[in-house]
Ligand SMILES: Nc1ncnc2c1ncn2[C@@H]1O[C@H](COP(=O)(O)OP(=O)(O)O)[C@@H](O)[C@H]1O
């Protein structure tokens with residue numbers, strides 16, 4: 001029997017702001033030394049969930065523990081277990097990178113020697129050692145995110161919370177942050193909870209993904225398992241004309257496992273995309289539906305999102 005406590009456990013977490021319910025009832029169990037990604041569009045409730053788990057705001061209802069400590073009743077102990085970086089950069093850019101790190105260490109009661117050792121080690125880890133004594137205002141966006149990541153690690157957290165760690169970064173910088181995140185799990189035994197609206201990020205990084213929408217987790221599992229539920233291939237069609245007629249006939253084809261319709265696109269889960277493409281096109285012609293765009297792809301988390309919400313999760 002596995003007696004290890006979950007790193008994060010939430011039971012029916014709710015957060016209301018007057019009329020608005022930002023988080024509707026989130027259940028979460030995150031195993032130690034794993035990466036969990038909360039994936040969802042803007043306004044889904046990701047930041048609010050992280051804020052409750054990191055003791056910044058109190059839940060309206062429900063409960064949560066971090067490494068066994070209650071986020072409301074044992075907030076101080078929780079804070080000693082965690083590191084957190086938020087989606088908006090909150091760095092004082094008049095400071096140098098090194099000062100950002102050492103001030104943070106002082107805030108958490110680290111000795112001067114500890115602060116220096118840790119600062120050197122972490123700035124090297126995120127490859128900011130050369131820029132350590134420059135003012136943060138001279139840093140690029142990617143450098144600032146790396147500095148925040150380093151700062152989040154200053155206190156040797158067991159659980160690291162990263163709210164949109166790669167927001168606004170170019171692909172190269174995003175890939176670099178991914179490497180650090182994976183390293184932290186592998187080498188330091190960390191548990192990471194990250195939020196993202198980039199599905200490729202969740203797919204690449206996470207041991208477990210929770211798809212969140214409208215303040216609820218609507219699907220959860222290992223990325224591979226979520227995707228495997230989607231059938232072997234996805235044909236995505238858009239066009240105009242008699243879509244309803246086309247859809248009703250498509251639904252009757254034996255090789256079509258499921259049909260999902262969204263505002264502009266229709267997606268068919270099929271056994272073998274390339275082999276079925278021509279049949280789909282023929283059927284569209286026969287139903288007076290004009291195809292503007294048709295493509296075959298292996299299903300992704302984006303398709304899982306579409307299936308559960310009927311909406312497209314657009315990367316932007
Ligand atoms: N302090 C607040 N007051 C009122 N509404 C809020 C507040 N914080 C968040 N919300 C609302 O709650 C919902 C979830 O927000 P948020 O957790 O920031 O989503 P995400 O991080 O997934 O984009 C949104 O509709 C947002 O407008």
Ligand SMILES: [Mg+2]
Pocket residue numbers: 046047048087163
């Ligand atoms: Mg957010």
